[in-house]
Amino acid sequence: MSFAVYLNVAVAGILTGLVYGLMALGLSVIFGVVRVVNFAHGEMMSMAMYVAVLLFAAFHLDPLIMLVPIAAVMFVFGYLLQASLINPFITRPEHSQFLLVVAIALIIVNTLLIIFGPDAQTIQTSYAYDSFQLGPEIVDASKAYAAAAAIVVTAALFAFFRFTLFGKAIRACADNYTGALVVGLDVKRFYALTFGIGAACVGAAGTMLALIVDVTPMLGPAYTLLAFVIVITGGLGSMAGALVGGVLIGLTEAIAGLLFTPSAKSMFSFGILVLVLLLRPQGILGKRSA
Amino acid sequence: MIARLADGAARRSLWLLAAVFAALVIAPWAVNDYLLTVMIVALYLAYTGQAWNIMMGFAGQLSLGNALYAGLGAYVAATLFTRYGVAPWLGLLAAIPVAVACAAIIGFLAFRFGVAGVYFAILTIAFAEFARVGFDHFDFVHASAGLFLPVAQYTHDDLWRLRGNPTMFYYVMLAATAFAFLLSRALLRGRIGYFWLAIREDEQAARAAGIDTFRCKMLALMISAAVTSFAGVFYAFFYNNLFPEQVFNISQSIEMILGPIIGGIGTLFGPVLGAFVLTGMAESVTSIMSALGFDLPGAKQVFYGICLLLVVVALPEGIWPPLARRFGIDKAKQ
Numbered sequence: 001m002s003f004a005v006y007l008n009v010a011v012a013g014i015l016t017g018l019v020y021g022l023m024a025l026g027l028s029v030i031f032g033v034v035r036v037v038n039f040a041h042g043e044m045m046s047m048a049m050y051v052a053v054l055l056f057a058a059f060h061l062d063p064l065i066m067l068v069p070i071a072a073v074m075f076v077f078g079y080l081l082q083a084s085l086i087n088p089f090i091t092r093p094e095h096s097q098f099l100l101v102v103a104i105a106l107i108i109v110n111t112l113l114i115i116f117g118p119d120a121q122t123i124q125t126s127y128a129y130d131s132f133q134l135g136p137e138i139v140d141a142s143k144a145y146a147a148a149a150a151i152v153v154t155a156a157l158f159a160f161f162r163f164t165l166f167g168k169a170i171r172a173c174a175d176n177y178t179g180a181l182v183v184g185l186d187v188k189r190f191y192a193l194t195f196g197i198g199a200a201c202v203g204a205a206g207t208m209l210a211l212i213v214d215v216t217p218m219l220g221p222a223y224t225l226l227a228f229v230i231v232i233t234g235g236l237g238s239m240a241g242a243l244v245g246g247v248l249i250g251l252t253e254a255i256a257g258l259l260f261t262p263s264a265k266s267m268f269s270f271g272i273l274v275l276v277l278l279l280r281p282q283g284i285l286g287k288r289s290a
Numbered sequence: 291m292i293a294r295l296a297d298g299a300a301r302r303s304l305w306l307l308a309a310v311f312a313a314l315v316i317a318p319w320a321v322n323d324y325l326l327t328v329m330i331v332a333l334y335l336a337y338t339g340q341a342w343n344i345m346m347g348f349a350g351q352l353s354l355g356n357a358l359y360a361g362l363g364a365y366v367a368a369t370l371f372t373r374y375g376v377a378p379w380l381g382l383l384a385a386i387p388v389a390v391a392c393a394a395i396i397g398f399l400a401f402r403f404g405v406a407g408v409y410f411a412i413l414t415i416a417f418a419e420f421a422r423v424g425f426d427h428f429d430f431v432h433a434s435a436g437l438f439l440p441v442a443q444y445t446h447d448d449l450w451r452l453r454g455n456p457t458m459f460y461y462v463m464l465a466a467t468a469f470a471f472l473l474s475r476a477l478l479r480g481r482i483g484y485f486w487l488a489i490r491e492d493e494q495a496a497r498a499a500g501i502d503t504f505r506c507k508m509l510a511l512m513i514s515a516a517v518t519s520f521a522g523v524f525y526a527f528f529y530n531n532l533f534p535e536q537v538f539n540i541s542q543s544i545e546m547i548l549g550p551i552i553g554g555i556g557t558l559f560g561p562v563l564g565a566f567v568l569t570g571m572a573e574s575v576t577s578i579m580s581a582l583g584f585d586l587p588g589a590k591q592v593f594y595g596i597c598l599l600l601v602v603v604a605l606p607e608g609i610w611p612p613l614a615r616r617f618g619i620d621k622a623k624q
Contacts, residue, residue, distance in 0.1 A: 109588075277405060
């Protein structure tokens with residue numbers, strides 16, 4: 001195979017990886033602030049994907065336009081989930097929280113299975129087969145749009161945490177729970193907001209990903225794992241790490257799919273996870289000992 | 291006085307144990323084929339739950355990938371049987387080292403580098419998924435097409451080759467469950483049991499007290515894997531077909547842990563009680579649904595999810611500890 005083929009596949013992998021990065025960012029934000037591992041992350045993403053599929057099938061609404069509304073819906077879902085179910089578990093042992101989220105994940109994925117059945121559904125946009133030509137490089141239009149949207153959302157999120165008072169308050173809650181309480185922050189409300197933001201991230205990522213992949217209920221558990229692989233690879237609690245990890249895993253999957261077989265690509269992501277745990281347990285951009 | 295009270299509790303728990311075991315021994319005469327199959331499933335979950343409980347309930351290490359050890363056991367024994375005609379009990383001698391070696395690798399990776407808590411859980415899932423995808427492309431065991439065992443023409447029960455009637459499988463699983471129970475009890479009361487509980491409660495304190503936590507955690511993981519691998523061998527010969535998509539699936543791992551969680555993590559009776567309660571309820575729901583004309587794939591899983599949710603929210607210590615207090619078998623560690 002020629003170099004151009006590899007380059008094409010690599011670019012496609014990086015573009016998908018940017019969307020993965022946005023998904024993992026949601027997980028990283030939730031873990032970094034609420035300290036709960038959201039094991040229903042991929043399942044929440046498949047919810048968003050099905051909303052996108054439904055809206056497209058029923059009203060022909062383009063996922064690129066529906067990005068913000070779907071993210072908003074997922075924000076509300078995340079907020080309510082944290083406020084009602086997860087907040088009472090904040091002081092419970094870690095495994096107890098984890099099992100709670102596993103239960104939620106189990107309910108979501110199988111409810112989707114009951115409603116939509118196991119068959120794959122796709123979104124056939126008018127630009128599904130379009131591509132851009134840049135010299136020898138051919139870029140799939142859907143992937144380019146999805147990656148561009150992911151970059152915009154990520155930039156907005158970084159700006160939110162850095163420059164707004166809300167963002168600062170959330171970072172305060174993350175840095176020191178008691179300290180945040182002492183200065184009068186309603187920590188549980190900020191936790192709910194954070195979970196909502198994480199859910200919105202994954203909602204946006206899911207809407208974009210629905211352009212690229214076939215949607216089935218079983219995507220949920222697979223993407224949950226992928227998000228964890230990315231976050232651990234990139235470095236726990238590091239927002240930039242989530243992006244780097246996402247791109248790295250996207251690239252690996254694409255190359256592995258080319259060299260071997262696409263259905264075996266997740267083995268290589270797990271291989272990277274094991275390598276990272278062996279060589280740099282804190283992750284690529286993580287700080288030593290969390 | 292205290293000694294006599296403790297004696298009474300111990301005697302009561304022994305009586306309860308004997309009564310439950312006797313009931314399970316005579317059960318095949320009292321139930322039909324369908325119920326017998328359900329009870330085999332319940333015992334299977336009790337057995338695997340007991341194995342998981344050693345890791346999570348005693349040593350506090352949350353594994354969500356125990357399907358890996360069962361799957362490896364199943365594939366090793368089934369491959370030896372179909373290709374070389376090796377009997378399952380000899381196959382087990384090969385299956386156990388494979389599962390234990392795999393557990394040792396996971397444990398080494400995790401415990402060396404302080405991958406603990408939920409990150410350990412994710413590592414165990416990652417390995418199980420790795421195996422699932424790997425076996426899906428492993429042509430020697432027929433990859434995703436599945437591995438089939440020749441279905442027995444059972445004129446008589448062949449215990450050595452595990453070919454026979456459901457009643458034989460029932461007794462095999464009952465014996466295994468009893469073994470797992472007694473093993474757990476012996477481990478929990480031994481020196482290692484105290485080390486594990488110390489690690490579960492506070493690992494740093496345990497290390498400060500001079501416990502080699504790395505070794506103890508490795509041991510918990512490897513024993514759990516060895517016990518679980520037999521469940522896989524049983525699975526292979528009971529169902530006669532193996533698909534990577536099924537045996538290594540994360541839903542298998544989750545089913546294994548629901549029993550002890552519902553029954554009571556860290557208790558001895560909990561996994562058994564939880565497995566029977568869960569299986570009984572799940573089967574009732576399924577039969578009610580099919581009687582009403584619904585046939586929904588996933589309904590059972592939603593039910594499991596709701597059960598797990600309710601138990602975690604309302605009964606964080608499971609259903610056995612409160613019952614134990616009522617029966618006067620206090621000291622929830624029975």
